[in-house]
Amino acid sequence: MNQVFAGAADYNRYSTTQSGSQSMLTLASILTTTALLSLAMAIVLGSLLRSNVAGVQEWFASNLMVVISLPLLALRDLIPDFISIVIANSVLALAAAYYYVGCARFVGRPSRWGLLITTIAVLAVGLVIWRYAVNSIPVRVLIMTTFFTLVCISAAVVLLRHRPPHRNPYNYWFAACLALIFAVCQLTRGIYFITLDQPSNTMMFDTFWNIVLMVIGAVTLPTMTMAAVMLTHDAMLANLEDAANHDHLTEALSRKRLEAVAREQILRAGKFGRPLSLLIIDLDHFKRINDTFGHAGGDEVLREFARMTRASLRDGDALGRLGGEEFGILLPNTDTAGALAIARRLREDSERHLISGTFGECHYSISIGIATWREGESFDRLSIRADRALYTAKNAGRNRVLVDEHAGADSLAPAAA
Ligand SMILES: Nc1nc2c(ncn2[C@@H]2O[C@H](COP(=O)(O)OP(=O)(O)OP(=O)(O)O)[C@@H](O)[C@H]2O)c(=O)[nH]1
Numbered sequence: 001m002n003q004v005f006a007g008a009a010d011y012n013r014y015s016t017t018q019s020g021s022q023s024m025l026t027l028a029s030i031l032t033t034t035a036l037l038s039l040a041m042a043i044v045l046g047s048l049l050r051s052n053v054a055g056v057q058e059w060f061a062s063n064l065m066v067v068i069s070l071p072l073l074a075l076r077d078l079i080p081d082f083i084s085i086v087i088a089n090s091v092l093a094l095a096a097a098y099y100y101v102g103c104a105r106f107v108g109r110p111s112r113w114g115l116l117i118t119t120i121a122v123l124a125v126g127l128v129i130w131r132y133a134v135n136s137i138p139v140r141v142l143i144m145t146t147f148f149t150l151v152c153i154s155a156a157v158v159l160l161r162h163r164p165p166h167r168n169p170y171n172y173w174f175a176a177c178l179a180l181i182f183a184v185c186q187l188t189r190g191i192y193f194i195t196l197d198q199p200s201n202t203m204m205f206d207t208f209w210n211i212v213l214m215v216i217g218a219v220t221l222p223t224m225t226m227a228a229v230m231l232t233h234d235a236m237l238a239n240l241e242d243a244a245n246h247d248h249l250t251e252a253l254s255r256k257r258l259e260a261v262a263r264e265q266i267l268r269a270g271k272f273g274r275p276l277s278l279l280i281i282d283l284d285h286f287k288r289i290n291d292t293f294g295h296a297g298g299d300e301v302l303r304e305f306a307r308m309t310r311a312s313l314r315d316g317d318a319l320g321r322l323g324g325e326e327f328g329i330l331l332p333n334t335d336t337a338g339a340l341a342i343a344r345r346l347r348e349d350s351e352r353h354l355i356s357g358t359f360g361e362c363h364y365s366i367s368i369g370i371a372t373w374r375e376g377e378s379f380d381r382l383s384i385r386a387d388r389a390l391y392t393a394k395n396a397g398r399n400r401v402l403v404d405e406h407a408g409a410d411s412l413a414p415a416a417a
Pocket residue numbers: 249282283284285286287288290294295296297298299302323324325394398
């Protein structure tokens with residue numbers, strides 16, 4: 001991506017001309033400033049390495065490559081051309097490759113290292129040919145800028161096409177737009193050099209438009225890493241939210257999240273006059289399961305129960321773990337009769353459910369309390385009623401479904417018999 005500097009090392013040649021020292025100063029300043037900014041960005045990314053977000057390592061490596069390659073470009077004429085042209089530009093190409101791989105890995109796509117390394121090897125051969133066989137600065141610049149254009153466009157496309165759903169698109173668009181700006185800058189520079197009507201020498205680097213394009217590149221390059229840092233923060237935030245909203249063992253919603261969802265659903269039920277039911281489920285004699293199959297066996301039963309239950313619910317329903325072996329299910333647009341049918345089905349499925357693992361084979365049963373929301377009722381009050389029905393189901397012998405309806409027909413009746 002840093003190929004705005006492709007072949008820039010040739011500028012030192014110009015230092016032998018009258019205004020050469022000034023030109024050298026301008027280009028060396030751009031290269032040095034960019035290298036220092038990349039070093040700063042590498043330090044920022046280094047602090048995020050332990051986040052374990054996919055792609056951060058590659059973005060970090062990309063910046064290190066830039067930090068290594070730009071000083072090599074700047075040392076042209078002081079070190080052998082093979083290092084300041086072939087190696088420096090190849091390392092810069094590797095920096096671009098790392099940036100692309102970082103973006104691809106970040107959105108869970110394949111890294112394509114095989115293709116990238118092969119292309120960089122071909123580029124290195126091209127640099128050797130157009131330095132030692134035919135010394136052409138425009139061709140060298142065109143080769144490298146074309147590579148960087150394609151890599152930057154690919155990075156933008158992979159970010160936009162594979163952005164995870166429900167994730168804020170802003171950071172993705174920001175990173176993609178910067179990559180596209182850099183790509184346009186590279187393409188323009190490559191075309192500009194190839195169409196320059198002057199002999200192939202380092203005077204080419206001192207033209208107004210080359211300096212302008214290099215400055216744009218120098219500003220865009222660290223900003224692209226800033227976009228990567230923003231993407232990383234976004235991913236870390238999403239991971240934290242996910243951890244806070246879900247129970248680690250069963251992947252059901254956490255109690256806190258279930259309560260938040262319940263409050264939203266109660267508002268909607270009140271607004272649109274739709275029914276809403278709550279099931280509170282408790283696995284029967286779970287202590288016995290733990291005692292028989294060990295804690296790991298008990299964990300497996302909880303996981304399998306949650307998996308089976310989730311699979312049998314509709315999209316808008318919400319399953320949460322209230323604690324221990326107790327779960328809650330919110331059923332929007334569901335009246336008592338509908339909730340009763342779902343609860344009966346769950347109870348029967350659980351009774352039939354055989355869980356096997358290294359711990360052995362285990363059957364289990366569940367008890368369920370049901371309450372249907374009443375106008376003006378809080379979630380706490382609704383929970384108390386469902387809990388009361390559950391408590392009665394437990395006392396009535398377990399493995400049954402009861403509805404809390406004070407005067408209802410199902411009240412305290414074993415609806416699952
Ligand atoms: N394996 C495992 N066990 C848990 C977990 N959370 C709570 N438990 C256990 O679940 C058991 C619940 O026991 P009790 O509250 O006595 O209830 P029970 O044995 O299911 O009896 P009833 O509910 O009356 O049918 C306790 O032994 C807890 O240690 C967990 O995450 N994993």
